[in-house]
Amino acid sequence: MAEVKTKFINDPQHITPELLEGYVLAYPNQVKLGGENIVVRANPKSEDKVAIVTLGGSGHEPALSGFVGEGMLDCSVVGDIFAAPGAQRVFQALQLMKREAGILLVVLNHSGDVMSANMACQLAARVGIKVKQILTHDDISAGIGADDKDRRGLAGCVPLFKILGAASEEGKSLDELVEIGERYTKHCATLAVAMRSCTHPQNGETISDLPEGIMEIGMGQHGEGGGGQKPLVSADDTAAEMVDLLCQQLKPKAGDKALLIINGVGATTHMELNIVFRKAYKELEARGIQVACSRIQEILTVQEQAGFQMIMALLDDDHIAYLNKMSNAPYWTTIG
Amino acid sequence: MAEVKTKFINDPQHITPELLEGYVLAYPNQVKLGGENIVVRANPKSEDKVAIVTLGGSGHEPALSGFVGEGMLDCSVVGDIFAAPGAQRVFQALQLMKREAGILLVVLNHSGDVMSANMACQLAARVGIKVKQILTHDDISAGIGADDKDRRGLAGCVPLFKILGAASEEGKSLDELVEIGERYTKHCATLAVAMRSCTHPQNGETISDLPEGIMEIGMGQHGEGGGGQKPLVSADDTAAEMVDLLCQQLKPKAGDKALLIINGVGATTHMELNIVFRKAYKELEARGIQVACSRIQEILTVQEQAGFQMIMALLDDDHIAYLNKMSNAPYWTTIG
Numbered sequence: 145m146a147e148v149k150t151k152f153i154n155d156p157q158h159i160t161p162e163l164l165e166g167y168v169l170a171y172p173n174q175v176k177l178g179g180e181n182i183v184v185r186a187n188p189k190s191e192d193k194v195a196i197v198t199l200g201g202s203g204h205e206p207a208l209s210g211f212v213g214e215g216m217l218d219c220s221v222v223g224d225i226f227a228a229p230g231a232q233r234v235f236q237a238l239q240l241m242k243r244e245a246g247i248l249l250v251v252l253n254h255s256g257d258v259m260s261a262n263m264a265c266q267l268a269a270r271v272g273i274k275v276k277q278i279l280t281h282d283d284i285s286a287g288i289g290a291d292d293k294d295r296r297g298l299a300g301c302v303p304l305f306k307i308l309g310a311a312s313e314e315g316k317s318l319d320e321l322v323e324i325g326e327r328y329t330k331h332c333a334t335l336a337v338a339m340r341s342c343t344h345p346q347n348g349e350t351i352s353d354l355p356e357g358i359m360e361i362g363m364g365q366h367g368e369g370g371g372g373q374k375p376l377v378s379a380d381d382t383a384a385e386m387v388d389l390l391c392q393q394l395k396p397k398a399g400d401k402a403l404l405i406i407n408g409v410g411a412t413t414h415m416e417l418n419i420v421f422r423k424a425y426k427e428l429e430a431r432g433i434q435v436a437c438s439r440i441q442e443i444l445t446v447q448e449q450a451g452f453q454m455i456m457a458l459l460d461d462d463h464i465a466y467l468n469k470m471s472n473a474p475y476w477t478t479i480g
Numbered sequence: 481m482a483e484v485k486t487k488f489i490n491d492p493q494h495i496t497p498e499l500l501e502g503y504v505l506a507y508p509n510q511v512k513l514g515g516e517n518i519v520v521r522a523n524p525k526s527e528d529k530v531a532i533v534t535l536g537g538s539g540h541e542p543a544l545s546g547f548v549g550e551g552m553l554d555c556s557v558v559g560d561i562f563a564a565p566g567a568q569r570v571f572q573a574l575q576l577m578k579r580e581a582g583i584l585l586v587v588l589n590h591s592g593d594v595m596s597a598n599m600a601c602q603l604a605a606r607v608g609i610k611v612k613q614i615l616t617h618d619d620i621s622a623g624i625g626a627d628d629k630d631r632r633g634l635a636g637c638v639p640l641f642k643i644l645g646a647a648s649e650e651g652k653s654l655d656e657l658v659e660i661g662e663r664y665t666k667h668c669a670t671l672a673v674a675m676r677s678c679t680h681p682q683n684g685e686t687i688s689d690l691p692e693g694i695m696e697i698g699m700g701q702h703g704e705g706g707g708g709q710k711p712l713v714s715a716d717d718t719a720a721e722m723v724d725l726l727c728q729q730l731k732p733k734a735g736d737k738a739l740l741i742i743n744g745v746g747a748t749t750h751m752e753l754n755i756v757f758r759k760a761y762k763e764l765e766a767r768g769i770q771v772a773c774s775r776i777q778e779i780l781t782v783q784e785q786a787g788f789q790m791i792m793a794l795l796d797d798d799h800i801a802y803l804n805k806m807s808n809a810p811y812w813t814t815i816g
Contacts, residue, residue, distance in 0.1 A: 151748075153715050153755055154755065166755055166759075170774040170775065171815060203751060206750050340486070356485075378488075379490050406506075411747040412487075413781060414546075415681065417541075418498075418500070419489055419495070420502070422498055439506065442750070450486075472814075474813060477811070479810055
């Protein structure tokens with residue numbers, strides 16, 4: 145193990161439990177630990193309502209645990225850096241959340257997460273825990289119209305947590321929630337662009353190879369290759385190209401209402417994210433599409449990588465209402 | 481002017497208006513432009529209440545304009561990258577905000593900001609605009625117990641915006657607000673640590689000189705020298721040293737209630753900020769100090785610099801109540 149001396153950490157093997165401990169100490173009215181590397185609401189939701197649970201590796205803060213709170217996630221199961229939590233830990237969380245109304249497990253399409261979720265659901269079925277899954281696959285870098293199974297889950301999961309959390313607070317059933325969620329995932333698309341790599345905090349290795357002045361549209365959350373590297377162009381040209389690709393996937397019509405989030409993945413400044421948002425908004429406006437929900441924020445990061453994800457979704461009026469409902473999750477800003 | 485090819489921008493000379501345009505498009509229910517590079521609330525506060533106004537350079541997003549909103553700032557006057565806005569523009573904002581109840585202008589102690597604020601207040605006085613100033617000087621890198629005039633304003637201004645915004649919504653008078661605000665600034669201290677430099681987005685130059693593996697405690701928001709460079713130590717050792725220095729300045733007693741914010745300045749990950757918060761919290765706990773308000777967030781950045789600011793303040797019960805009041809400012813999370 146190479147010694148890492150570029151980050152404010154302690155023992156590299158203790159990063160995940162230490163960061164979660166810090167997180168729950170900072171937001172004690174919202175979140176607490178429900179077990180080792182399991183984050184739950186400080187004030188649990190009433191048991192007659194469906195619990196919304198997710199899982200995923202750490203190193204992407206504030207995602208995913210930053211969205212645990214009233215009106216959003218009930219529980220987040222955390223793996224080590226960029227690694228899925230094991231099936232046993234996911235099963236432990238399902239046992240914690242067990243209820244007659246059922247559990248909806250939101251899984252980002254990454255092989256480790258999918259495997260852990262499937263195994264945990266099998267274990268849960270054996271002991272009579274009612275659980276269904278929703279798989280997110282918003283990344284469009286595999287190509288327009290690619291099969292869902294070939295599309296990774298990116299930061300488009302975060303608005304989904306909000307929609308499902310608000311709908312479950314309203315008392316929607318597990319089947320209704322699956323329908324509401326799938327209606328969102330079907331119309332959600334995300335595209336990432338990377339520009340400068342980051343180091344893995346445990347082994348000090350860079351997770352991708354991007355020379356100065358080069359960007360890569362389509363890079364995944366762990367440095368997975370995307371659409372090829374090319375010289376950096378202006379913010380406006382980058383934004384216009386990305387909106388065009390997202391629109392090819394989603395096929396919006398004039399009059400549609402859309403979600404537009406520019407998610408900073410680490411070292412790209414809020415200054416830049418604002419400039420990118422400006423152009424993306426104008427591109428949608430020119431197509432007659434109304435931006436009905438927007439954020440410029442770091443919601444899911446990739447360490448100190450430079451780049452961002454552009455998340456777009458076509459929204460129904462009930463999705464918009466759910467997105468605007470209050471939540472006290474520490475990293476979701478209620479601004480409706 | 482060197483060509484900058486490491487950031488998602490367009491014409492380097494248009495960064496500030498473009499980023500502000502993107503910002504108000506993303507948060508239309510909260511903010512709008514009230515003039516060139518002047519951000520105001522979308523729904524203005526009633527005129528019988530004191531307006532809270534601030535000023536400062538861009539390049540530090542989401543600060544300062546990210547905190548315009550109901551229950552927080554009424555207006556933010558924005559300069560170019562790392563540069564104070566001119567006195568004429570500040571005067572223009574004071575004219576916009578003119579009211580019998582008066583205006584409270586919060587100024588971070590940086591010479592350009594102070595000069596613009598003083599000149600604008602003189603111009604305002606001539607035309608009968610009622611305005612008072614509060615100067616923030618939370619940086620302790622000039623030495624424990626240094627003169628207020630030698631201490632720079634860092635991110636400790638952000639909780640002050642919240643306190644003053646909530647108190648003014650309650651109908652406090654201008655004189656009462658000055659008293660409430662100065663009671664906070666007197667008991668607020670901030671210390672910055674930098675670890676990797678950033679580039680100025682307009683000229684491509686690095687704003688400080690920090691070799692790999694070296695950190696500098698006390699660096700200012702624009703690369704100003706601090707307490708000297710030294711090899712990076714662990715997150716826990718860094719946090720413990722910083723809490724110790726902040727406590728030397730603030731002299732808390734067991735039983736005191738404190739604000740503790742770890743503000744990421746750019747490329748330092750939320751992962752690290754959580755780990756630093758954890759140790760800082762424990763250090764305060766060991767001294768018998770109760771953390772009554774906390775955030776782990778990028779509230780005031782320095783481009784893609786790596787590092788963070790640790791903000792601590794000893795709080796009265798009314799400060800705590802004001803901090804917990806709702807605000808819809810886009811980058812202040814209401815979680816009380």
